[in-house]
Amino acid sequence: MKVTLISIPVRDQEKALKFYTEKLGFIKKKDKPLEGGNRWLTIVSKEAQDGPELLLEPAPNHFEPSKVFQDALMEAGIPYTQFDVNNVDQEYERLTQLGVEFSIKPSTMGTTKYAVFNDTCGNNIELVEEL
């Protein structure tokens, strides 16, 4: 068994694609039309293009419990998932300049530096740097 795909719930796939590629720097890998205007839409990290794909899944629009769960996480400030970066401070500066909103500025906890931002598609996302 291998881990090749992780999914993330988004409210608007096109908006998510723009945010994740233009602001975060991911690259579109697969884009297949499905029914009802939905797409099988995956992106990969620029530095690891053969690594796991991130599926931008419109689940909250079609399955109420997914929407409820996503809203609850957002309200509690809990990140849906996390991405590794080499330098949290630099990414914070870069993303802030692009208009990305952070709910937690770069902070340190033990051997980890982290920050949390809003992906504008319904999720908090955490950036992590191991110290």
Add this chain to the structure above:
Amino acid sequence: MTFYEKELNRINGIIYSNQEQVQTVIGVRNYIDNNYDTDLNLDLLSHLRFVSKFHLLRLFKKHYGLTPRQYLINKRIEKSKEQLSIGMSVTETCFAVGFESLGSFSTLFKSKTGKSPSEFQKSNFQEAY
């Protein structure tokens, strides 16, 4: 303050109350990152930070979830993948990242990546062209 921040603060106070320990393991990890290609061992690492070997072993494992040895091996394998990808020979790569025997390098590489170093190199070139 959100629920998440409150929880982080609470956990932080319990797990990371000893800042000196945190600095010790961060220092050791940085040292491994910068010297992975040299002959590293627990004696040397513990002398660096003036702590006992077994204390360091426990602390490192507690904070990073790996022993210093496992961390070092992962680092060397990660670096060897970079070297193999740019076309360095298997033997050269083995010594460049700090392994002392070709046999143990190949065995470790295979167990960590699922491919032998030469298979990895071949498949990497095939993907590129």
